[in-house]
Amino acid sequence: MKRIVVLISGRGSNMQALLAAGIPLAAVISNRPDAGGLAIARDAGVATAVVDHRQYPDRASFDAALAACIDGFTPDLVVLAGFMRILTAEFTNRYAGRLINIHPSLLPAFTGLDTHRRAIDAGCRVHGCTVHFVTAELDHGPIIAQAAVPILDDDDESRLAARVLVQEHRLLPAAVRWCLAGGIEIRGMRVVNPAAASAPDAALRSPEPA
Numbered sequence: 001m002k003r004i005v006v007l008i009s010g011r012g013s014n015m016q017a018l019l020a021a022g023i024p025l026a027a028v029i030s031n032r033p034d035a036g037g038l039a040i041a042r043d044a045g046v047a048t049a050v051v052d053h054r055q056y057p058d059r060a061s062f063d064a065a066l067a068a069c070i071d072g073f074t075p076d077l078v079v080l081a082g083f084m085r086i087l088t089a090e091f092t093n094r095y096a097g098r099l100i101n102i103h104p105s106l107l108p109a110f111t112g113l114d115t116h117r118r119a120i121d122a123g124c125r126v127h128g129c130t131v132h133f134v135t136a137e138l139d140h141g142p143i144i145a146q147a148a149v150p151i152l153d154d155d156d157e158s159r160l161a162a163r164v165l166v167q168e169h170r171l172l173p174a175a176v177r178w179c180l181a182g183g184i185e186i187r188g189m190r191v192v193n194p195a196a197a198s199a200p201d202a203a204l205r206s207p208e209p210a
């Protein structure tokens with residue numbers, strides 16, 4: 001069986017969506033000892049670990065400790081699911097092609113933080129989420145899948161975030177399954193994924209999760 005390690009920093013609802021989809025996890029690792037998702041993982045019988053970034057003097061030493069912890073679980077795939085740390089190029093290169101992230105915007109728009117507020121402020125009519133391979137450039141790697149939602153006239157940040165989160169919880173398990181199935185090819189910034197059903201009518205989620 002393929003081994004998946006998930007990195008979280010907070011409540012862990014995307015990690016929980018993987019478990020709910022029946023995807024077994026080898027371990028959940030957090031950079032914050034108080035991350036709510038750790039208890040969810042433990043209750044589900046998943047191994048957990050904490051590598052507290054505050055215990056390390058700089059990014060390089062934190063990333064080295066994090067990599068040592070991850071490698072102890074011999075993962076085939078590492079999933080950043082609400083992991084709120086910027087990673088060094090050394091770290092992202094070590095896991096090139098087997099490190100993915102879920103980001104709450106339609107990349108390449110709105111990299112970084114406060115994506116929902118920024119999408120509303122920019123007057124966007126659609127917004128969404130992206131699962132992508134992680135490269136050294138923050139929120140810029142090859143895109144595996146995206147889902148879009150409308151922005152409604154009376155939306156505020158929290159209403160929009162909730163609408164996007166529903167799609168995150170569908171998209172991430174689908175993307176993880178595709179990565180585990182193999183056959184994904186990265187061509188520059190493009191991801192070619194023969195396992196994804198082609199559903200031209202499903203314009204708001206692409207590719208449509210099987």
Ligand code: GRF
Nearest residue numbers: 011012013014082102103104
């Ligand atoms: C999600 O919106 C994810 O896209 C972003 O941080 C949030 C984490 O939520 N990177 P959760 O911890 O998975 O509930």
